[in-house]
Amino acid sequence: MENIYAVIMAGGVGTRFWPKSRKAIPKQYLNLAGRQSMIQMSVGRVQEILPDENIYVVSTRDQESILTSQLDWLPKSNIIVEPFGKNTAPCIGLAAIHLAKKNPDAIMIIMPADHLISEIQQFILTLKAGVDLVQKNQDALVTLGINPTFPATGYGYIQKGAPMQSEPIMAYQVRAFAEKPTLDVAEKFYHSGEFYWNSGIFIWRADTILAYLENLMPDLYQGLCQIAAAIGRSDLEQVTETVYRQIFSESIDYGVMEHASKVLVIEGDFGWDDVGSWEAVYDISKKDENGNAVKGNVILKDVKNSYIESTERLVSILGVDDLIVIDTPDALLICKRKKSQDVKWVVEKLKHDEQTSYL
Amino acid sequence: MENIYAVIMAGGVGTRFWPKSRKAIPKQYLNLAGRQSMIQMSVGRVQEILPDENIYVVSTRDQESILTSQLDWLPKSNIIVEPFGKNTAPCIGLAAIHLAKKNPDAIMIIMPADHLISEIQQFILTLKAGVDLVQKNQDALVTLGINPTFPATGYGYIQKGAPMQSEPIMAYQVRAFAEKPTLDVAEKFYHSGEFYWNSGIFIWRADTILAYLENLMPDLYQGLCQIAAAIGRSDLEQVTETVYRQIFSESIDYGVMEHASKVLVIEGDFGWDDVGSWEAVYDISKKDENGNAVKGNVILKDVKNSYIESTERLVSILGVDDLIVIDTPDALLICKRKKSQDVKWVVEKLKHDEQTSYL
Numbered sequence: 001m002e003n004i005y006a007v008i009m010a011g012g013v014g015t016r017f018w019p020k021s022r023k024a025i026p027k028q029y030l031n032l033a034g035r036q037s038m039i040q041m042s043v044g045r046v047q048e049i050l051p052d053e054n055i056y057v058v059s060t061r062d063q064e065s066i067l068t069s070q071l072d073w074l075p076k077s078n079i080i081v082e083p084f085g086k087n088t089a090p091c092i093g094l095a096a097i098h099l100a101k102k103n104p105d106a107i108m109i110i111m112p113a114d115h116l117i118s119e120i121q122q123f124i125l126t127l128k129a130g131v132d133l134v135q136k137n138q139d140a141l142v143t144l145g146i147n148p149t150f151p152a153t154g155y156g157y158i159q160k161g162a163p164m165q166s167e168p169i170m171a172y173q174v175r176a177f178a179e180k181p182t183l184d185v186a187e188k189f190y191h192s193g194e195f196y197w198n199s200g201i202f203i204w205r206a207d208t209i210l211a212y213l214e215n216l217m218p219d220l221y222q223g224l225c226q227i228a229a230a231i232g233r234s235d236l237e238q239v240t241e242t243v244y245r246q247i248f249s250e251s252i253d254y255g256v257m258e259h260a261s262k263v264l265v266i267e268g269d270f271g272w273d274d275v276g277s278w279e280a281v282y283d284i285s286k287k288d289e290n291g292n293a294v295k296g297n298v299i300l301k302d303v304k305n306s307y308i309e310s311t312e313r314l315v316s317i318l319g320v321d322d323l324i325v326i327d328t329p330d331a332l333l334i335c336k337r338k339k340s341q342d343v344k345w346v347v348e349k350l351k352h353d354e355q356t357s358y359l
Numbered sequence: 360m361e362n363i364y365a366v367i368m369a370g371g372v373g374t375r376f377w378p379k380s381r382k383a384i385p386k387q388y389l390n391l392a393g394r395q396s397m398i399q400m401s402v403g404r405v406q407e408i409l410p411d412e413n414i415y416v417v418s419t420r421d422q423e424s425i426l427t428s429q430l431d432w433l434p435k436s437n438i439i440v441e442p443f444g445k446n447t448a449p450c451i452g453l454a455a456i457h458l459a460k461k462n463p464d465a466i467m468i469i470m471p472a473d474h475l476i477s478e479i480q481q482f483i484l485t486l487k488a489g490v491d492l493v494q495k496n497q498d499a500l501v502t503l504g505i506n507p508t509f510p511a512t513g514y515g516y517i518q519k520g521a522p523m524q525s526e527p528i529m530a531y532q533v534r535a536f537a538e539k540p541t542l543d544v545a546e547k548f549y550h551s552g553e554f555y556w557n558s559g560i561f562i563w564r565a566d567t568i569l570a571y572l573e574n575l576m577p578d579l580y581q582g583l584c585q586i587a588a589a590i591g592r593s594d595l596e597q598v599t600e601t602v603y604r605q606i607f608s609e610s611i612d613y614g615v616m617e618h619a620s621k622v623l624v625i626e627g628d629f630g631w632d633d634v635g636s637w638e639a640v641y642d643i644s645k646k647d648e649n650g651n652a653v654k655g656n657v658i659l660k661d662v663k664n665s666y667i668e669s670t671e672r673l674v675s676i677l678g679v680d681d682l683i684v685i686d687t688p689d690a691l692l693i694c695k696r697k698k699s700q701d702v703k704w705v706v707e708k709l710k711h712d713e714q715t716s717y718l
Binding site for chain 2: 297320330358
């Protein structure tokens with residue numbers, strides 16, 4: 001796996017896990033699915049195929065301290081710091097110029113820090129097959145598509161085109177990208193068999209994505225060139241910040257993928273879950289005979305199918321079903337499971353009310 | 360109202376209001392129904408008809424400090440301290456010997472510290488009528504009966520006998536007392552029109568109740584005589600404690616009322632509520648347009664008919680109905696409203712698990 005680099009995008013803010021996730025502790029740093037945080041698990045997965053020095057993490061400045069505390073073995077030179085988040089296009093572009101400068105033949109495996117993957121060996125086989133595909137198609141952008149298991153409205157979709165290969169893993173040309181659909185449309189996508197979920201995991205050469213950026217997002221590309229020129233200089237941080245103040249916030253999907261001429265999709269079938277809400281955390285948690293998943297000092301009576309997490313205090317619950325209870329030292333969330341998407345609303349309300357200590 | 364004394368029984372432990380009520384802060388010291396605690400409101404009501412020096416409070420030693428902090432104007436000599444609670448018969452007996460020694464013609468108006476009364480003027484009229492009734496029937500025990508508003512299973516009942524008076528307030532001889540009934544029986548009582556709820560409010564001469572105790576509870580009476588002999592001596596506290604270790608725990612209803620020869624009941628129609636659970640607190644609380652009663656820093660969305668109390672923390676609740684949420688610094692209760700009687704179960708469980716810091 002020479003020339004191969006993992007780029008783990010860790011800058012997200014994740015307001016859906018309030019009150020555990022805060023500005024200072026976003027989702028990827030929480031232990032939502034076991035003893036390790038999401039980012040520790042994400043890094044651990046790529047350590048199976050890459051040496052540590054080929055693993056890069058892109059994060060924002062305000063997360064640098066929690067990042068280094070959770071990944072204390074990671075060389076500081078492998079952390080690429082954004083002054084602040086500007087969505088995935090600048091994040092990936094920034095990583096690309098750093099890697100292209102280091103190794104002109106760099107291939108990037110890009111992935112979010114906050115997804116869960118249950119079948120690690122299959123995931124690794126898929127990454128290897130994706131890298132092979134890029135090595136055979138150096139001008140291509142490869143994306144990992146997840147076989148949908150239900151008509152989700154929370155994900156973007158990728159429509160398959162002509163098949164590219166069937167071994168070792170199925171791959172196709174991409175016919176089209178679709179943004180998060182309505183339920184009607186999601187059901188059509190789901191039953192057609194022609195669509196994958198967009199996982200946000202990409203594989204491509206650094207010079208290829210930079211060429212696409214030059215063509216499709218020229219303003220961003222100009223900014224990245226200024227940063228590239230400053231790499232190794234003492235004013236790198238200052239130049240990066242100046243550029244970031246000027247560029248627009250944009251996703252790589254909207255900025256590049258939907259307009260690129262050669263995009264391939266490789267089939268991902270490795271137990272992927274983006275763990276997008278407390279409900280999803282409940283789904284992946286181990287439950288007792290009443291369907292409850294419990295952490296901390298908790299006393300229950302006539303409680304079913306609930307997720308309960310207590311940090312410091314005694315929590316006692318009587319006679320409720322389908323509840324999410326997240327108890328932190330300064331804030332408490334009680335939420336019907338099916339309403340867990342509304343947690344974002346609480347964060348918006350706190351912002352609006354200027355209750356900033358809870359953000 | 361010469362010779363008249365109020366005796367407010369404040370020794371109860373009230374486990375139904377956990378986690379607000381604790382061993383050190385029982386129900387009567389909580390602000391469950393307004394800006395004052397239950398005991399402050401109870402004392403305030405009798406202050407309308409009695410001078411402060413005629414108001415006595417009986418409490419247990421471990422509550423003495425919270426009692427004096429909430430009733431800081433009350434002379435120390437008006438606090439009768441039980442070493443520990445032994446139910447209402449010893450409590451009333453102890454008050455009776457203290458008052459009988461002070462004033463051989465003392466009439467006691469005895470009431471629990473933790474009931475709510477909404478129509479104070481009617482309550483006062485009833486007490487005055489009860490005192491008149493005792494003055495006309497010096498050998499009688501007078502109890503206040505509440506007209507039932509539903510077939511409650513949580514109260515004892517009093518069956519009316521022959522009428523004694525119709526003015527200013529209806530009064531009857533008591534035919535029988537009935538313990539807390541099953542629902543079937545409660546419905547019969549309720550529809551018969553022959554029964555009152557037993558309010559636990561009594562009016563009688565101190566010497567009359569002592570005579571009944573001598574006859575019906577001779578062991579308790581002997582103990583009380585030992586205490587009476589020690590009043591004014593330096594070993595009063597020690598003698599009281601020795602006696603309390605020997606006597607049995609017994610209610611005045613079971614120990615005296617059910618066996619006494621002359622018991623009268625006067626009709627109480629003054630908005631009485633014993634506020635027996637968090638559900639009852641919800642019932643008496645002011646609610647917003649969604650039927651929610653809220654105290655503290657609380658953010659709600661799609662929440663209906665719930666009672667929420669936060670002490671220090673931010674509480675956010677999404678998509679639930681009919682919930683009780685009581686948030687204290689070290690413990691949290693979440694309870695379906697109709698399950699609020701089960702809060703006692705939590706306290707039992709904490710005892711069993713030796714989680715004593717939460718008791």
